[in-house]
Amino acid sequence: MRIGFLTIDWIDILDILLVAYMLYQIYKLIQGSIANKIFFGYILIYGVYLVSKALGMEFMSTILGQFMNMGVLALLIIFQQEIRRFLMVLGRSTSFRESALLKRFYSPKVSNENLSTLQSIVEAVKVMSTTYTGALIVIEKEDDLKKFIESGDVLDAEVSKRLLLTIFHKNSPLHDGAVIIKGGRLAAARCMLPVSESGTISPALGFRHRAAFGMSEQTDAAIIVVSEEKAEISFVNHGGIFRNMSVQDLEVKLKDYILKD
Numbered sequence: 001m002r003i004g005f006l007t008i009d010w011i012d013i014l015d016i017l018l019v020a021y022m023l024y025q026i027y028k029l030i031q032g033s034i035a036n037k038i039f040f041g042y043i044l045i046y047g048v049y050l051v052s053k054a055l056g057m058e059f060m061s062t063i064l065g066q067f068m069n070m071g072v073l074a075l076l077i078i079f080q081q082e083i084r085r086f087l088m089v090l091g092r093s094t095s096f097r098e099s100a101l102l103k104r105f106y107s108p109k110v111s112n113e114n115l116s117t118l119q120s121i122v123e124a125v126k127v128m129s130t131t132y133t134g135a136l137i138v139i140e141k142e143d144d145l146k147k148f149i150e151s152g153d154v155l156d157a158e159v160s161k162r163l164l165l166t167i168f169h170k171n172s173p174l175h176d177g178a179v180i181i182k183g184g185r186l187a188a189a190r191c192m193l194p195v196s197e198s199g200t201i202s203p204a205l206g207f208r209h210r211a212a213f214g215m216s217e218q219t220d221a222a223i224i225v226v227s228e229e230k231a232e233i234s235f236v237n238h239g240g241i242f243r244n245m246s247v248q249d250l251e252v253k254l255k256d257y258i259l260k261d
Contacts, residue, residue, distance in 0.1 A: 136179065153190050
């Protein structure tokens with residue numbers, strides 16, 4: 001197919017569509033963050049470089065060319081978290097477990113152990129929301145949370161309502177930080193989580209919510225947050241949040257999360 005002096009075939013169209021899709025996914029990942037402004041600033045400089053090169057401005061194009069060469073390495077450093085998230089999105093989209101076709105033939109069941117763990121979490125969250133007790137509970141899925149577990153106090157204990165309430169009691173030395181549940185067991189308490197720097201997070205949300213967002217941006221874990229100020233229950237997963245949930249809604253979300261294992 002010819003458009004003016006250009007000859008375009010189906011490979012060129014496919015190439016353009018793939019690049020457009022990739023740029024769209026990158027934009028979605030950095031939208032609302034500081035990286036967003038840096039990315040568009042880099043694109044602007046690259047545009048000036050192309051124009052100066054086309055106009056034969058040797059001095060300008062040489063300077064900008066050197067900057068572009070160093071800029072690629074700088075971008076890899078600046079956008080390391082965004083690149084990691086982008087690769088994680090690609091990996092999850094090609095996962096066999098996320099295949100809609102395979103889900104028709106494979107329908108996992110919730111084990112008694114998982115149901116017991118889920119029930120203990122729900123009951124503890126219900127009490128903490130009525131007593132305005134702040135809490136941050138992380139539930140591991142496929143991504144290994146070993147480095148986050150090691151940042152806290154390793155417990156490797158059976159999950160129970162009483163244990164969770166004891167840990168998050170305001171006078172407990174373990175109440176700061178997050179509890180991480182791995183394989184149906186309480187792996188560790190007082191764990192440090194990465195704090196999200198996204199500008200899309202509501203200013204009304206506090207440190208616990210930002211830590212939950214940060215964890216969900218870097219892993220496929222599910223995070224439950226109980227607000228100490230508002231007694232609000234939130235469920236965070238894959239960078240999305242469900243706020244002001246009832247205990248019944250939380251239980252449904254957790255069951256859905258476990259079923260997708």
